Amino acid sequence: MSQPPLKAFNTMRYGMVTNLSGLTTGTESPPGWGPETSVKPEHPHYTGKILWTDGGGGCSPSEKPTLSQKVESIIAATINNHWDGIDFDNECNMNIHYFTQAMGSLNNLQKESSYGLIAGWSYNHPETENGKKLTTKIKEVIGSGYCDRLVHYCYATSGLTDENLNYFLDGVVDRQLGGLLVWNYHQLTIDHLKIITERLELNGIN
Secondary structure: OOOOOOOOOOEEEEEEEOEOOOOEOEOOOOEOOOOOOOOOOOOOOOOOEEEEEEEOOOOEOOOOOOOHHHHHHHHHHHHHOOOOEEEEEOOOOOOHHHHHHHHHHHHHOOOEEEEEEEOOHHHHOOOOHHHHHHHHHHHHHHHHOOOOEEEEEOOOOOOOOHHHHHHHHHHHHHOOOOOOOOOOHHHOOHHHHHHHHHHOOOOOOO
């Protein structure tokens, strides 16, 4: 949690909490920090929301959470340590039923939630077996009415360039999407941050 958020961004996420059994970053051995023991970072210059990310690349075990009690611990960690909400990053077949339940609890407590997925081949082919499963999950999340934002993860496999960054931004602007999630923004160049803030009409990068 060493990186402060940019004031131009309206939401900041810290994580990823990939050890779903112990609710920490890292793995069960060794675990890292977790929302149950870490208070939401405070940054005087930042007025946006700060969420913690549940899940992410390499998260395990799959099908979590499995008990309502675990949902309660997720909510308690968020409330007790003053987080503004949870970003559910479903990259290990997480249990949709239980985390939509968590989204409902967050909503009732005026906390935010988002649901992220890799928008890959299965997402773009809903007629396939895996595509049907993914579509069903997304419909359940949307149908709950509790999710504040749906995040489609896309990756520039050949490295980020002005061309492919503007390609993503064209999609956001032309289709009037809600915004752009930038993971590890501190690794972007100043020029790329400038492109993002100018294209999305944000108020500066400092």
